[in-house]
Amino acid sequence: MNLPSHDRARWLAQHIVPHERAIRSWLARRTHDLDIDDIVQEMYARLASLDDAESIRNPRQYAAQTAISIALNLARRARVVPMISIGDFEELGLASSEPSPERTVNSQDELRELENTLQELPSLCRTAFLLRRVDGLSQREVADKLGISVKTVEKYMARSVRFLIETYGRGGVGGAQVSKGEAAAGTVEGDRSQLRR
Amino acid sequence: MTARISSKEVYDQAASWAARLDAGPLPSGEQANLEAWLDADIRHYGALAQAQALLVPTHEPVSTQMAEPIQSGRRAFVLGGSIAAGLAIAAGVATYVSRAWNEGRYRTQIGEMRVIPLDDGSVVSLNTNSEIVVRYSQSRRDIELIRGEALFDVAKNKRRPFIVKAGTTQVRAVGTSFSVKALADRPVQVLVREGVVEVKREDVPVAPAVLVASNNRAVAPLDSPIVANPVATAEVGRALAWRVGRIAFHGEPLGQAAAEFARYSPLHIQIDDPEVANKKVIGLFVSTDPVGFANAVAVSLDLHADIHGEQIRLSRK
Numbered sequence: 001m002n003l004p005s006h007d008r009a010r011w012l013a014q015h016i017v018p019h020e021r022a023i024r025s026w027l028a029r030r031t032h033d034l035d036i037d038d039i040v041q042e043m044y045a046r047l048a049s050l051d052d053a054e055s056i057r058n059p060r061q062y063a064a065q066t067a068i069s070i071a072l073n074l075a076r077r078a079r080v081v082p083m084i085s086i087g088d089f090e091e092l093g094l095a096s097s098e099p100s101p102e103r104t105v106n107s108q109d110e111l112r113e114l115e116n117t118l119q120e121l122p123s124l125c126r127t128a129f130l131l132r133r134v135d136g137l138s139q140r141e142v143a144d145k146l147g148i149s150v151k152t153v154e155k156y157m158a159r160s161v162r163f164l165i166e167t168y169g170r171g172g173v174g175g176a177q178v179s180k181g182e183a184a185a186g187t188v189e190g191d192r193s194q195l196r197r
Numbered sequence: 198m199t200a201r202i203s204s205k206e207v208y209d210q211a212a213s214w215a216a217r218l219d220a221g222p223l224p225s226g227e228q229a230n231l232e233a234w235l236d237a238d239i240r241h242y243g244a245l246a247q248a249q250a251l252l253v254p255t256h257e258p259v260s261t262q263m264a265e266p267i268q269s270g271r272r273a274f275v276l277g278g279s280i281a282a283g284l285a286i287a288a289g290v291a292t293y294v295s296r297a298w299n300e301g302r303y304r305t306q307i308g309e310m311r312v313i314p315l316d317d318g319s320v321v322s323l324n325t326n327s328e329i330v331v332r333y334s335q336s337r338r339d340i341e342l343i344r345g346e347a348l349f350d351v352a353k354n355k356r357r358p359f360i361v362k363a364g365t366t367q368v369r370a371v372g373t374s375f376s377v378k379a380l381a382d383r384p385v386q387v388l389v390r391e392g393v394v395e396v397k398r399e400d401v402p403v404a405p406a407v408l409v410a411s412n413n414r415a416v417a418p419l420d421s422p423i424v425a426n427p428v429a430t431a432e433v434g435r436a437l438a439w440r441v442g443r444i445a446f447h448g449e450p451l452g453q454a455a456a457e458f459a460r461y462s463p464l465h466i467q468i469d470d471p472e473v474a475n476k477k478v479i480g481l482f483v484s485t486d487p488v489g490f491a492n493a494v495a496v497s498l499d500l501h502a503d504i505h506g507e508q509i510r511l512s513r514k
Binding site: 009147 | 205207250253391
């Protein structure tokens with residue numbers, strides 16, 4: 001299996017990552033026995049191995065449909081009845097055939113959002129990550145600039161990425177872990193995640 | 198479910214692999230490990246793609262930007278507007294002074310930005326044309342801002358206060374994030390991004406210290422009391438855009454914007470017409486690229502930009 005290309009990683013960053021939270025919370029309100037992380041990981045796997053992603057007109061919708069088909073498969077294997085109906089696509093604006101709204105963030109918004117999100121990390125870790133992510137310095141250059149080892153920079157990158165995955169995942173993971181017997185509680189959880197948005 | 202690992206662990210491993218791949222090519226042994234890991238579960242591949250998407254730089258690295266044909270000699274002079282290039286060069290020139298005692302003097306040239314990690318885990322980001330002196334002892338962490346602007350991300354340590362002095366203004370923090378700006382002929386400004394700091398004037402011992410909370414800016418004029426005012430989060434972000442080589446404007450007059458650019462470059466923007474100088478500017482610009490700024494402004498405000506040697510003149514068409 002080939003590694004995801006740099007271009008594909010960029011495409012995912014631009015077209016999928018911004019919608020991940022919405023897709024997660026939407027999934028969480030509709031599935032009760034499935035691990036949303038499982039679905040999202042597989043969704044990324046499929047999107048990363050597509051032959052041609054650039055020609056997808058509405059990546060948000062495409063990603064959500066991919067997630068749904070994965071959820072249906074998982075549900076079939078786990079012999080649970082998923083609570084998914086295709087009509088639900090309306091809710092997320094997923095039924096539309098319009099191109100998904102581009103991430104209209106200018107670099108200023110993105111910078112602010114990233115900085116705010118990363119506030120919980122130690123400052124050196126955060127600085128190292130921003131130098132790499134925002135300024136495009138290589139890990140070696142970041143190490144030289146901050147006077148720390150390349151290994152430490154690598155560790156900071158891993159930690160920051162892990163942190164971001166967790167942050168983007170906070171949308172609706174809670175609802176996903178409710179067992180079948182607690183379907184009612186699951187609904188409450190789902191509602192709560194709706195209220196939170 | 199079988200004994201497969203949890204999705205949390207998958208993410209842990211994926212983050213490590215993404216960071217590892219981002220560092221450079223893998224030795225063959227590790228390559229084999231990675232392939233075995235990827236083959237074990239489709240989720241691994243997806244989590245890795247996800248992690249890589251979060252790590253991909255927003256801007257292309259310097260090397261690819263440099264590879265593009267340079268459009269004009271003048272743009273080449275301002276480094277094609279890439280902050281990364283500026284940082285890389287700064288890193289090459291910079292020398293850290295006596296880090297062993299963590300005492301030293303750090304300065305930046307015009308247009309340079311530097312990040313200085315200190316041994317206690319605090320990080321100082323030094324903006325253009327700035328200078329600080331660091332003096333650490335067992336009981337306190339003293340920094341003097343000789344001139345310019347710096348952002349301090351302070352590592353928490355209750356027993357060792359972090360004190361920044363700028364002229365006669367003193368800012369005291371325990372663990373927080375704040376910037377201090379000391380420009381010639383202007384009152385010292387303290388902007389708090391996180392936590393609380395205490396600002397006081399050394400030369401007026403009777404005046405009480407002012408507590409300044411996050412999202413507040415304190416101004417310390419020489420002849421009147423310190424005043425703190427709330428600042429919107431967005432404004433804090435704009436005020437600190439210099440950390441990544443940007444200047445942000447949100448309706449400031451063009452004249453003020455030109456003065457701001459003069460802090461970052463020997464190229465100066467000249468505006469003779471007061472009406473032009475009063476036009477409002479909005480946007481985010483590369484701080485070391487006044488030419489790019491002038492051209493962008495000329496287009497959006499329908500002005501004429503005339504570039505001559507070290508001077509850029511903006512006038513009505």
